[in-house]
Amino acid sequence: MEERPRVLSGARPTGRLHLGHLWGVLANWKKLQETYACYFFIADWHALTEDPRKSLEFRTLIEEIVMDWLTAGVDPDRAVLFVQSWVPEHVELHMVFSMLVHLSRLLRMPTLKEHVASLRTEEFRGTRKGELDRATREAVQHVLQRYPDLVEHPDRQSILTAEAKQIFLQTLKDAVEDEEEELSYGHLVSYGRLGYPVLQSADVLLYRPRFVPVGEDQLSHLELTREIARRFNRTYKTRVFPIPKPLLTDFPKVPGTDGRKMSKSYGNTILIGEDRETLEKKIRRMYTDPQKIRKTDPGRPEICPVFQLHRMVTPEGEQQTIAEDCRAGALGCVVCKGMLAERMEAFMAPLRERRLALERERDTVWDRLREGTRKARALAQETMRQVRAAMGMPEPPA
Ligand code: SF4
Incomplete structure (x- = not known):
């Protein structure tokens, strides 16, 4: 497998997967494992950037997601499946990279701006709930007056209400995202969340892959990864890191049961x-x-x-x-x-x-994950050996 070009991709442990995942990411992984040396990992450190208490659920969440991967046809004999936090070199390389990225670069990441806008919108939803509910009710009444047929369909009315509320919040989120100020939201963003694109760069470069499969929306993170690889190579006059290329992937839009995009947060999924x-x-x-x-x-x-x-x-x-x-x-x-x-x-x-x-063979599922992690770790350790050597650092004891 190792002669083939390496490809790396990961997913956060979020619980059971649905048909949107099956026909999107997993169908793509299944294809990739035929051609490339694939490394697929569970990004458990990343999940903590959403909520640090998430770790309490990891045992179940990891088991669920791996069972879904295997059900979908991701094959541990063809691809290396592993857990990010079981390979401590991810955190080590993250530390090295964090010295090579300026704060201003991270504050400009579009995904951070979007994340902050969501948090500020959530704040608004909590503090101005009454006003939001009233505006939504008025908007829905207005629509019902124009389309009286809808009155006989309470299920459609509830979707309409949810959509109206969503539109109000989205409008607010867009307005917040366009704001120019920086750091006024420092109370909302943890140090770990700010540095998450740097950890993601370490996740990728640790395996020195040729390609990273990404959707359009993740291109900005891969661009940072490429910048960091170039900066490391330039700083230490080395070629340890190849500059990974995007493997642009068009994921099909799978509708949920209410017509919106299938997503756990909308409660409209059909599970694998x-x-x-x-x-x-x-x-x-x-x-x-x-x-x-x-x-x-x-x-x-x-x-x-x-x-x-x-x-x-x-x-x-x-x-x-x-x-x-x-x-x-x-x-x-x-x-x-x-x-x-x-x-x-x-x-x-x-x-x-x-x-x-x-589900009857849960121990085997964990065994496959341990086996994959051992393979991933061997490669990660070799990368860190090269990183330390390029940096001129003394070798740690074996
Ligand atoms: S495609 Fe089927 S479910 Fe949809 S509107 Fe037509 S008949 Fe109804």
């Missing part, structure tokens, strides 16, 4: 290996085209999340028939959801079976 009963219930309650109230109303499959999920699991010919019948008012949403539930169950059953088998 979801049990049959819950799966059917979630599909039955899915949001559809709001203009299609009766079977005979012409629908718009292109904006309907049920149809977007059909696209992922239903054969193409059948998809076309569904779209045509929906538009012609010949197919009702209840039947259409029933068809999706059947297709989804056929897709989910083998995944569920694989996951249940892994």
Whole structure:
């Protein structure tokens, strides 16, 4: 495996994964492991930047995420799977790099600005809750007056309320993000959170990979990694670090059961290996085209999340028939959801079976992780040996 170019990617332990992860990141990892020497890690140190008490849940969260990786087909015989905090060299290299990055560079990171804007919006949500609720109620009433059909649909009203509130908060967040002041938010950001892109650079460069798979939104972090690699090489007149290239990846947008992007924070997910009963219930309650109230109303499959999920699991010919019948008012949403539930169950059953088998073999899952960590650590130690040598530092005792 080692002759192949190395690729590194990680994920925070956030609990069970859903179909958005399966058809996005994990499908990509599955492809990458065929061509590259892949190192996939659980970024547990990073999870602490959200909440330092998260560590209390790590045992369960790590186990859940690795079982989902394996269920999805990430293969520990092809890729090295490991836990970030089990390789202490991550923290060591982070320390070296933290001397090479200026504070002003970190304060300009777009992801920090976004993070601060979210925290300040949360502060607002807590302190001005009454005003926010009143403005949301008024906006929803205004919409209901214009579209009285919605009054008969309390489920759609609650989505409308949630969306209106989200729009208010997003507008506020955008305004805060555009503010120029720096450090006025020092009380909201920990030292660890500020330095997290530096730790991320250490995570990557420790394995001296040729490529890092990233979405557009993560390019700024990889750019910092490349800058740090160049700065280290220049400072110590060495070539220890290659300059990793982005492997730009276009992740498909998977809709959640309410039509928004599938995300744990929206509570609209379908889990990898979801049990049959819950799966059917979630599909039955899915949001559809709001203009299609009766079977005979012409629908718009292109904006309907049920149809977007059909696209992922239903054969193409059948998809076309569904779209045509929906538009012609010949197919009702209840039947259409029933068809999706059947297709989804056929897709989910083998995944569920694989996951249940892994749940019976939890010790083996941890063994694979320990095995991967040993391999990752050997490479990390070799990098640190080269780093210390380039810096002219004395060798520590073996
Ligand atoms: S018939 Fe199917 S595709 Fe058309 S709106 Fe209803 S659920 Fe969506």
